[in-house]
Amino acid sequence: MANKKGYDFAEVEPRIMKFWEDEKVFKFDLKKKNIYSIDTPPPTVSGNMHIGHTSSYTQQDFIARFRRMKGGVFYPFGTDDNGLPTERLVERLKGVKSKDMSRAEFIELCLKTIKEINEDFIYDWKRIGISADYDVYYSTIDDNSRKISQKSFIDLYNAGEIYQEDFPTIWCPECQTSIAQAELEDREKNSKFSTLKFFVGNSELHIATTRPELLPACVAVFVNPKDERYRNFVGKKACVPLCDVEVPIIEDESAEIDKGTGVLMVCSYGDRFDVDAINRHKLEPRVILDYKGEFTEGPYKGLKIEEARKRILDDLRKNNLIVEEKDITHAVNTHDKCGTVIEFIPTRQWFIKVVDKKDKLIEQGKKIKWNPSHMFKRYENWVKGLEWDWSISRDRHFGVAIPVWHCENCDETILAEESELPVDPLQTEKKCPKCGNIAKPEEKVLDTWATSSLTPQIASSLVGEKIKIPFSLRPQAHDIIRTWAFYTITKAYLHEKKIPWKDVMVSGFVTLEGEKMSKSKGTGIDPREVIEKYGADALRFWAAGIKLGEDLDYQEQDLVAGKKMITKLWNASKFVFMNLKGYDGKSRPEKLEKIDTAFLQKLNSVVKCCTDSFYSYEYSRAKYEIERFFWKDFCDNYLEIVKKRVYNDTGDKKLSAQYTLYNGLLYILKILSPVMPFLTEEIYQTYFKDNEGDKSIHLSNWPENEEVKSSVDFDSFVEILSKVRQEKTNKSKSMKAEIILGLGRESLDKIRGSQKDLADVTNAQKIKTGEFSVEFIE
Secondary structure (H helix, E strand, O other): OOOOOOOOHHHHHHHHHHHHHHOOOOOOOOOOOOOEEEOOOOOEOOOOOOHHHHHHHHHHHHHHHHHHHHOOEEOEEEEEOOOHHHHHHHHHHHOOOHHHOOHHHHHHHHHHHHHHHHHHHHHHHHHOOOOOEEEEEEEOOOHHHHHHHHHHHHHHHHOOOEEEEEEEEEEEOOOOEEOOHHHEEEEEEEEEEEEEEEEEOOEEEEEEEOOHHHHHHEEEEEEOOOOHHHHHHOOOEEEOOOOOOEEEEEEOOOOOOOOOOOEEEEEOOOOHHHHHHHHHOOOOOOOOEOOOOEEOOHHHOOOEHHHHHHHHHHHHHHOOOEEEEEEEEEEEEEEOOOOOEOEEEEEEEEEEOOHHHHHHHHHHHHOOEEEOOOHHHHHHHHHHOOOOOEEOEEOOOOOOEOOEEEEOOOOEEEEOOHHHOOOOHHHOOOEOOOOOOEOEEOOOEEOHHHHHOOHHHHHHHOOOOOOOOOEEEEEEEHHHHHHHHHHHHHHHHHHHOOOOEEEEEEEOOEEEOOEEOOOOOOOOOOHHHHHHHHOHHHHHHHHOOOOOOOOEEOOHHHHHHHHHHHHHHHHHHHHHHHOOOOOOOOOOOOOOOHHHHHHHHHHHHHHHHHHHHHHOOOHHHHHHHHHHHHHHHHHHHHHHHOHHHHHHOOHHHHHHHHHHHHHHHHHHHHHHOOOOHHHHHHHHHHHHHHHHOOOOHHHOOOOOOOOOOOOOOHHHHHHHHHHHHHHHHHOOOOOOOOEEEEEOHHHHHHHOOOHHHHHHHHOEEEEEEOOOEEEEOO
C-alpha cells in the first residue's frame, strides 16, 4: 500500500507493474467471448523508446484496456528485428561486419543479441503500462516469422503474383540495396541549377539541369512537339558537352515548355521519368554508376556522385560551357532509413504485382473504417500514385532469405518445399529437378515490409490460428500508411481476398516547438526522464489529450496537470473512504436521496459519453469528460453537498450518501483506468478489492449505463450553489457564513426534494420563495 500521507508514483508504479506480471493480469484468454484482436505495431529493436512511442502506444493501450473490461482482448507483443536498423545495431554492439560472416552466422548472432537486449528494451513498454500479453510474443526474424514470410513468397510466386526482372531499380548507394517506392522520403537540398551548352552543328542548344554529373549518361534530348523554338532541331543530333557523344533530339510531351529552357536531358538514369522515357523510345541506356554510387568509366571514374558533380561543373566552367548558374533549394528523393539521395541502378530484383490492382486495393481500403476518417484519403492517394510494382528483394546480408534457387544450365527457378521452411538457400544445396545440376542459391533477402505485412498472420499463429483475420484493430502512425498499412492490405487481399482488420486508428507525431522530434538533431525528449520526474500515469494522461491523428507539441505543463490529477484523485479517494468505514459496498437504502439520484443520473450520462467515445477511438474526449466530471461535479460539488450528511446523519440518509460516494468513485476509477492504470489499480487494491472481488480493476466490468431518473436537476442545483459561493466571495464572507437563501419558483421546482442538502452545503438557515437572494445572518 502507498504511503497514506501521499501518493508516491516512484514506489507504486513498479510494484503494480510487477503485480500485473506475477498475476498474469493481461494473459490472453481464448474462452472469452467477443474477442477484440489488435495487430500491435512491433517496435524496432534499434535503441531506446522515444517520446513518440509513448503517445502512440499508450493511445492504443487506452482502447485495449477499455475493450478488456468489455470482453476478451487478443493483444500480443512483437519486436521488429528484421531490417537494416537491427543489422547496424548488432554490428555496432558486437564490433563485427555482417559481410564478413555467413548469413546463417549473422542471423544467429542477431537472434542472440536481440535476446540479450530484449528484456531491457521491452521493459520500457511495460513501464508505461502497455497491457499486452508479453508471453504471446514474436520477433520478425524468428523461425516462425521467417517460415510464414517465406511461405507467403512461395504462394504468391505460384499464383503468378511475384516475378523477377532486370530493371532500373530505386537504389540506396549508402545502404547498397534496392528499396521500394514507399521507402522514399522527400528532403530539401541545396543545389546548382545550371544551364549548359549542347551543340547541334554550329548552333547552341541550351539545357538546364541539376544533375550535370549525368552528362556521360545522356542518351537523348527531348523537346515538346508544340515548342516552335526547337522545331528545326528535331531529328538531328546534339553533341553532349565534355563527352565525345552525339544523342538524338526527339519530340516528347514530357519536355515542359515553361520549365527551364524547355529542353530535357534524358540520362540513364536520373529519375523515374528517365526510366520511363528510355523504355518508351527504346533507347540504349548508358549506365555510368555502380552500386556504391561511384563512376565506373571515363575521367571521373571512382568518384562519388557529389565529388563528380563539383569536378564536372569546374570543367564546364573552364571550357565556357555554362550559360547560367543559380543556387536553388529543391525536394529530392532520399532513402527514409538513412537520408541518402537515391539513384536508379539496373539490377535484377523480385517484385510483387500491385500496379495492376490499384482499383482493387482502393476498394479493399474502403471496406476498412479509418480513424480519423480522412486518413483513408492518404491511403487512396498513395495507391493512385503507384508507378512501380512492389520491389521486395534487398541486397543485404541480414534478413529473411528468399527461398529460391536458380539453375543456370536450364534456366529453371526452384522453390523450397514448405516442409523445409524456414530455409537459407546459401546453407542448403539444391539440385535442379530437370537436369540434376547444382542450382545457384538466391543471395538476396526479402524487404522487411514483406514480413511485417504479415503481422496479423504471425500473431494468429502464436495461438494456433484461433484468431482469424480480419483483426479488430490496426493501430499505427500516419507516416507508415504508405508502407505498413498498404502492404498489409495488399498481402491480405492477395492471400485471402480479405481485409486484414476492420478498423485502423492512426496516431500523429509529437513535436517540439512545431518540429518533429529527432534524437540526431538533439530535439528528442527521453521518456525515461519524464517518467522519473512525473510518473507513467502523468505521461499517459498527457498522451490522452492528443486527438487521434493529430500532431501535438510537447508541453511540460501538460505533465504537471497530469500530476495534479493524480494527487487530487488519491486524496479524494482517501476522503471518501474515511467516511465509508464499515460500508460493505453493496448496501443501499430502499430509496436514495434525490440529490444522490440526480448525481448518479449525471454520472450515467458521463458513462454513456465515455463509453461511446472509447468505442469510436475518441479517447481524448473520454479523458476530457471524466476529468471535468471528477473535478467539477464530484470533488468541487458532490463531496461538499453530502459532507454534513455523512458526518452527522444516520440510517438511510447516510447510507444513501455512502452508496452514491462508493459507486461514484468506483465508476470514475473504472473510466479513468485505461488512461491512468497504475493509480486506479492502487486505489482499487487499497479500498475496493475486498468488496468487489475482481483480481484487478482492469479485469472488472466496464460500468454499464443504467437508466437513472431524477426529479432533481443536478446542474441546476450546482448552479444555485455556485451563485451562493460567488455572493459570499463578493462580500468577503466565509463559505461557512450563515445565510437566508431566496429562490424563485422555477429554481425551486428544479431542485424540489433536495432543499435540505442545499441548506447544508450553503449553510442556509432558511430557504424562502422569491427572487434569488443571499441574506447574511450576522
